[in-house]
Amino acid sequence: MNKIKAYGTESHKDDLKEMTIERRDVLENDVKIDILYCGVCHSDIHAAKNDWGNSKYPLVPGHEIVGKVVEVGSAVKDYKEGDIVGVGCMVDSCQECQPCENDLEQFCEKGMVGTYNGKNKHTGKQTFGGYSTTVTVREEFVLKVPTNLDTKAVAPLLCAGITTYSPLNHWNVKKGDKVGVVGLGGLGHMGIKFAHAMGAETIMITTSPDKAKDAKRLGADDVIISKNEDEMKKHKNSFDFILNTVPVKHDINPYLNLLKIDATMCMVGAIEPLEPMNGGNLIMGRKRVAGSLIGGIKETQEMLDFCGEHNITSDIEMIDMQDINTAFERVTDSDVKYRFVIDMDSLK
Amino acid sequence: MNKIKAYGTESHKDDLKEMTIERRDVLENDVKIDILYCGVCHSDIHAAKNDWGNSKYPLVPGHEIVGKVVEVGSAVKDYKEGDIVGVGCMVDSCQECQPCENDLEQFCEKGMVGTYNGKNKHTGKQTFGGYSTTVTVREEFVLKVPTNLDTKAVAPLLCAGITTYSPLNHWNVKKGDKVGVVGLGGLGHMGIKFAHAMGAETIMITTSPDKAKDAKRLGADDVIISKNEDEMKKHKNSFDFILNTVPVKHDINPYLNLLKIDATMCMVGAIEPLEPMNGGNLIMGRKRVAGSLIGGIKETQEMLDFCGEHNITSDIEMIDMQDINTAFERVTDSDVKYRFVIDMDSLK
Secondary structure, eight states: OEEEEEEEBSSTTSOOEEEEEEEOOOOTTEEEEEEEEEEOOHHHHHHHTTTTSOOOSSBOOOOOEEEEEEEEOTTOOSOOTTOEEEEOSEEEOOSOSHHHHTTOGGGOTTOOEESSSSBOTTTSSBOOOSSBSEEEEEGGGOEEOOTTSOHHHHGGGGTHHHHHHHHHHHTTOOTTOEEEEEOOSHHHHHHHHHHHHTTOEEEEEESOGGGHHHHHHHTOSEEEETTOHHHHHHTTTOEEEEEEOOOSOOOOHHHHTTEEEEEEEEEOSOOSBOSOOBHHHHHTTTOEEEEOOSOOHHHHHHHHHHHHHHTOOOOEEEEEGGGHHHHHHHHHTTOSSSEEEEEGGGGO | OEEEEEEEBSSTTSOOEEEEEEEOOOOTTEEEEEEEEEEOOHHHHHHHTTTTSOOOSSBOOOOOEEEEEEEEOTTOOSOOTTOEEEEOSEEEOOSOSHHHHTTOGGGOTTOOEESSSSBOTTTSSBOOOSSBSEEEEEGGGOEEOOTTSOHHHHGGGGTHHHHHHHHHHHTTOOTTOEEEEEOOSHHHHHHHHHHHHTTOEEEEEESOGGGHHHHHHHTOSEEEETTOHHHHHHTTTOEEEEEEOOOSOOOOHHHHTTEEEEEEEEEOSOOSBOSOOBHHHHHTTTOEEEEOOSOOHHHHHHHHHHHHHHTOOOOEEEEEGGGHHHHHHHHHTTOSSSEEEEEGGGGO
């Protein structure tokens, strides 16, 4: 085992602070990564504060990791020292069940191993995330980062990127489609970039008129202010697909009215009970509401390659590791455009 | 115009009683039908009592009509005097919009014309339903009834039948699939028959243990009592499709847990706000909730032909027209197995 520096918390009440954690020695299928950058995801805050009731402490967040390979196990084929690589929300799965065989490791029947707050299969101990100087991950869960992209701004692609790319890709968004993105935050800003790059007429749907300008800069063709009933009425039954990134309880009925016959709204943000959905809004028009969770490893690599081709990265604000508690407050207040990324040099 | 006998109501507070209504003269594309039987749908009660706030009076319910052709217009090609035919929930639509062109007249952009409580395109007056001695309908909305079936028991197929057949057909239910039907009433009992005939492993999901025996008689391979948490847990993540026929507000979360990855639950009963749905139940497993409304005319004919092939009809209890108010009470109390059908001879 190797002792390394990390930033984490001993309890849901505490701020994050510097601590020492252990990483396993490099096994034959492992890739050891020197972490360069780590994105700050809203889930990191939920986990640190035990909002979902399943946090184990000490807890070291971070699942939007970009780094440099510094060592590989004897059986590793696809990576070598010096490669720039990424690690997302998962670091292991059974690799044998139907979902794993179908490249949907996020739905592994035995449970995927989270990058943090999961159970390390090799040590039996806790997994610790990317708010740290190094991480050791089995080869199958390491991603190649396209060399033409700004490495810092790639980090958020590993969670916010794949979470929005996957449903747009799965529901086959393409040129000629009219696609709505609800909510303009870490997820929503990536949703706009992807839908636009896939060739869709991309419409930002937001409660805040002051987000219109930025939405257009990011690639939206138009903006609907969802509080404006006339505007919502004008777009009734016209959307081929809606990506709903709102991370909290809300009323989805007005968005269902925007869908065409047989069209789908996919939820990627809110994992809690929503406001009561009106059954009639699904029945009239054979409409659908679905959900989507990150994406499998194969699709995550496809997403990174797509970003390389289309020169897509996240809009980021860099911070030092020591600024993390302020960053958490600002994320909670939606005061970031659109993702904080930690420069891990600050911890070394 | 022709004056005929009907049963209807002048206000949402009154019982139904005999009245005289007018039917249009037969136009060149019209088929005039002597009504033999009419099913009693729960919607008839909602309409009579103005539960949905859109009823116009006088109101004559009935949209599960079977009868004999007694006259056809000069341009009618597919029907002749003496044919046994059906009429369902629609008697007209624009026939030009995208949904109409796609055989989804129920979603006609200009609004389909309901068999009752709609606006007759030819007279500009109210449409009156099948609780009457005759009806005149444009050819495109008349269905052929397979001659091998018990005509009385065909009537409910025109609404309860197509409402359940359409989603099972649209989501491609087939041999090898595990299909759940939630709720055992007029819709649910047809759902079981269809899913079974399509070759699926058909599971009745109900709150009432006393419905188990009947569900199996109707074609269910097994029954899950949804209040039994252990049973629900045993079937977690195992269903390819669930047809939810519950007609009132309820909690759909337990059923979402039963779906496989990427599987759909389709709602055909409840058009009101449901209990809060947990977004996480969709996100974990990329699951879907959809709705479906009756079915288009082409699919309704396919359904009737399917019934002819597989010898499927509704389980019915015959009543005279004069018994309708008692029948309404019994439908409201779920005291019918599984559909009342009016013998229209009683009104003639």
